Amino acid sequence: MLRFENVGMRYGVGPEVLRDVNFSLAPGSFHFLTGASGAGKTTLLKLMYLALRPTRGLVHIFDRDISLTPREELPALRQRIGVVFQDFRLIDHLSAVENVALPLRVAGAENVEINEHVRELLSWVGLGDRLDARPSTLSGGQQQRIAIARAVINRPSLLLADEPTGNVDDRIAVRLMYLFEELNRTGTTVVIATHSNALLDKFGHPVLRLNEGELTVQRGKPSATAKPS
Amino acid sequence: MIRRTDIPFERDQSTRFLPWIVALMVFLGTLMFAVALLVSDAVETWDTTLTGRITIQVPLREAAPEKVEALVEILRSTDGIAAVRALPPDESRALLVPWLGEGVVGSGLPVPLLIDVEVAPGSRIDPVVLEARLVETIEGIAVDDHRAWLSALINLARTAELLALAILALIAASAVIAVVFTTRSGLAVHSAIIELLHQMGARDAYIAGQFQIQAMLLAARGGLGGAAAAGVVLLIFAWIGRGVESAFLPRLNLSVGDWLLLLVVPASAIAISMLTARMTVLRALARMP
Ligand SMILES: Nc1ncnc2c1ncn2[C@@H]1O[C@H](COP(=O)(O)OP(=O)(O)OP(=O)(O)O)[C@@H](O)[C@H]1O
Ligand SMILES: [Mg+2]
Numbered sequence: 396m397l398r399f400e401n402v403g404m405r406y407g408v409g410p411e412v413l414r415d416v417n418f419s420l421a422p423g424s425f426h427f428l429t430g431a432s433g434a435g436k437t438t439l440l441k442l443m444y445l446a447l448r449p450t451r452g453l454v455h456i457f458d459r460d461i462s463l464t465p466r467e468e469l470p471a472l473r474q475r476i477g478v479v480f481q482d483f484r485l486i487d488h489l490s491a492v493e494n495v496a497l498p499l500r501v502a503g504a505e506n507v508e509i510n511e512h513v514r515e516l517l518s519w520v521g522l523g524d525r526l527d528a529r530p531s532t533l534s535g536g537q538q539q540r541i542a543i544a545r546a547v548i549n550r551p552s553l554l555l556a557d558e559p560t561g562n563v564d565d566r567i568a569v570r571l572m573y574l575f576e577e578l579n580r581t582g583t584t585v586v587i588a589t590h591s592n593a594l595l596d597k598f599g600h601p602v603l604r605l606n607e608g609e610l611t612v613q614r615g616k617p618s619a620t621a622k623p624s
Numbered sequence: 625m626i627r628r629t630d631i632p633f634e635r636d637q638s639t640r641f642l643p644w645i646v647a648l649m650v651f652l653g654t655l656m657f658a659v660a661l662l663v664s665d666a667v668e669t670w671d672t673t674l675t676g677r678i679t680i681q682v683p684l685r686e687a688a689p690e691k692v693e694a695l696v697e698i699l700r701s702t703d704g705i706a707a708v709r710a711l712p713p714d715e716s717r718a719l720l721v722p723w724l725g726e727g728v729v730g731s732g733l734p735v736p737l738l739i740d741v742e743v744a745p746g747s748r749i750d751p752v753v754l755e756a757r758l759v760e761t762i763e764g765i766a767v768d769d770h771r772a773w774l775s776a777l778i779n780l781a782r783t784a785e786l787l788a789l790a791i792l793a794l795i796a797a798s799a800v801i802a803v804v805f806t807t808r809s810g811l812a813v814h815s816a817i818i819e820l821l822h823q824m825g826a827r828d829a830y831i832a833g834q835f836q837i838q839a840m841l842l843a844a845r846g847g848l849g850g851a852a853a854a855g856v857v858l859l860i861f862a863w864i865g866r867g868v869e870s871a872f873l874p875r876l877n878l879s880v881g882d883w884l885l886l887l888v889v890p891a892s893a894i895a896i897s898m899l900t901a902r903m904t905v906l907r908a909l910a911r912m913p
Contacts, residue, residue: 446823448913467827469913474825486817488632500630501826 396422396584397443397553402452404438412438414608416452420586425579427595428588430605436588437481439605440555443586444478445469457552474502477551477583479559483542485530491517491541492526498549516544520574521567535562543571547578554578554585560594572598629834630821631814638809639842645802646846646893647853653795654854654889660788661882667781670774678749680739680758681766687737695761696739702754704747711738792889799893803843803900807835811908822912832905836898843897847890854886 398419405411412435420426428436441447442454445461454461457472464472477498485494492513499509517526520540530538539562546554554575560568572587572594579585586603589595595602599616633639680699682692692710699708711719716738724733743749755767811818821831858878878886 444823446913470825470827472825473823476825478823484816484820486632486820488635489630497630497821498824501821501824501830 396420396424396457398453398455399442400453400455402442402449402454404435404442404447405450411450412608413442413449413605413610416610418603418610418612420584422584423579423582425576425585425600426587426603427598427600428586428603428605429590429595432590434605435608436605437557439603439610440478440557440586440588443553444476444555445473474498474549475552477546477549477554479539479542479546479554479556481557481561481588483530483538485538485541485545487529487531490527490529491522491533494530494541495545495548498545502549513544513548516548517541520544520571536564536567539563540567540571543574547574547583550578550581551583554583555588556586557588558590559587560589560591565593568594569597629837631810631817631831631834631838633810633814633838636810636813638806638813639838642802642806642839642842642897643846643849646799646843646897647850648846649795649799649802650847650850650890650893651854653792653893654851654886655857656788656792656795657886657889658854658858658878658882660785660792661878661885663781663785663788665879665882667778667785670778676743676745678741678743678751678754678767678769680741681768682737682739682762683764684734684736686762686764691762692737692739695758695765698758698761699739699741702749704744704749705741706744707742709740711740713737796892796896799896800900803839803897804904806842807839807901807904808908810835810838811905818909819912822909828906828909831909832902835901835905839897839901840894843894847893850893851887851890854889855883858886 396419399416402413402416403411404413416439428439430436438447442449443456445456448454448461457475459468459472461469486497489497492510495513495517496509499512514523514526517523520543522537522540522544525533525537530541533541539559543556543559546556556575559575560571563571568591575585575587576598587594601615602613604611604613680695682695696708696710699705713735716735717733719738720733720735741749749769751767751769751771755765758765758767818831862878
């Protein structure tokens with residue numbers, strides 16, 4: 396599904412932010428990504444969601460070598476990747492519903508179909524009463540949930556979430572984790588970047604740990620996996 | 625939530641001016657094109673009515689019927705001449721009325737006998753050679769094929785027409801520049817949503833299409849406004865010129881076909897705007913990974 400081989404990444408002429416990163420994700424797997432602030436979590440995710448190209452090494456995604464994939468074929472790959480950005484990137488001129496609908500519109504879905512789908516999902520994340528609100532009038536946690544709804548609306552093959560529970564209370568964090576696990580159960584490969592050790596312990600998925608640009612993989616604790624009620 | 629585009633152009637200050645710019649350009653462009661059409665129509669009228677025709681003047685003192693009859697016979701048997709007609713004196717006089725006025729012409733002004741010769745299509749008759757031959761039959765005869773003054777006039781008209789078309793091309797170039805800058809500023813204003821759409825897997829053509837729709841709407845508003853204003857000006861011009869009757873100026877009003885042809889100007893403005901916006905966006909997006 397996804398494989399990094401000796402990947403190195405530097406911004407401009409700066410130091411290498413990632414060094415010799417090697418790992419692979421099996422289809423349908425669920426990983427946490429953790430590490431100190433500035434360790435390179437966001438950078439690694441950007442490489443995975445094709446917003447950056449590595450300065451060296453190979454990135455394989457959906458069994459394609461990205462460096463050999465022509466630019467015209469990248470949009471089709473990107474449509475299969477859902478991303479929750481650390482800074483949300485909601486469009487303030489659009490309502491909550493319109494924001495969440497964007498990936499469906501890009502994929503060419505019909506308006507009626509979009510409407511029903513989007514409202515349902517927003518209700519599920521607890522925003523059923525703020526459907527037409529502008530993002531700027533919502534709290535940080537509410538915005539985060541819109542960002543998550545937008546990332547999962549298209550049932551992506553790969554979901555990459557950068558600190559998706561950073562702005563919500565524990566109860567909502569757990570609820571959002573269940574949403575990710577639900578999606579994972581239907582086949583989506585999931586990577587969640589987080590600082591929260593509590594979350595790592597509670598859900599016990601395998602962990603990709605970044606330390607000064609180097610990545611180590613830790614196996615999960617199967618017994619600790621939480622089940623939705 | 626049914627939107628024309630994902631990109632919220634309606635909040636964009638920089639697009640406000642484009643319709644006005646397009647309106648102004650289409651207004652000027654339509655007038656320029658109308659001038660070119662009028663000149664071209666005029667040239668064509670002069671060309672078709674005057675070329676292929678030769679006028680022979682016979683001095684009145686030599687215009688005895690049998691002499692004229694003999695002359696007509698000679699002309700009829702000349703190669704390259706399709707038709708020959710001696711104009712009755714009334715008709716010759718009528719030709720002079722627009723130039724000299726009813727009073728002068730009607731007061732018994734001696735008018736030479738005119739013979740109208742139609743040259744066969746594809747043939748060429750040299751008036752000097754013809755005159756040399758005819759003078760043997762009738763003294764003081766003059767052959768005129770209107771070439772001398774006509775070609776100078778046509779040259780002048782063609783130059784004016786080219787000038788009008790060149791100005792039209794300059795106006796189109798300015799329109800392209802205006803659209804490029806508006807589109808670039810739109811790309812900057814909306815860079816966040818463009819990056820987002822790109823990340824979601826939107827193809828360049830999808831994003832460019834949105835700018836193209838926007839450019840079309842803005843250009844259509846401006847283009848139709850500008851064309852309507854130009855139409856009003858041309859109608860006023862035609863109305864003022866309705867009284868002018870002159871052999872020089874065939875007509876100052878446009879035909880139905882010309883009016884339809886003028887619509888090419890706003891239509892091109894819209895097409896140019898759409899295409900320019902599209903190309904500008906595609907070029908900018910090509911820089912994204
Ligand atoms: N666009 C950029 N240009 C230059 N340097 C950058 C850029 N983005 C990130 N960096 C640098 O790369 C390093 C890793 O940044 P990154 O954002 O990947 O860290 P992170 O693990 O996501 O941190 P956090 O937990 O605070 O989000 C940092 O030292 C940062 O300064
Ligand atoms: Mg980060």
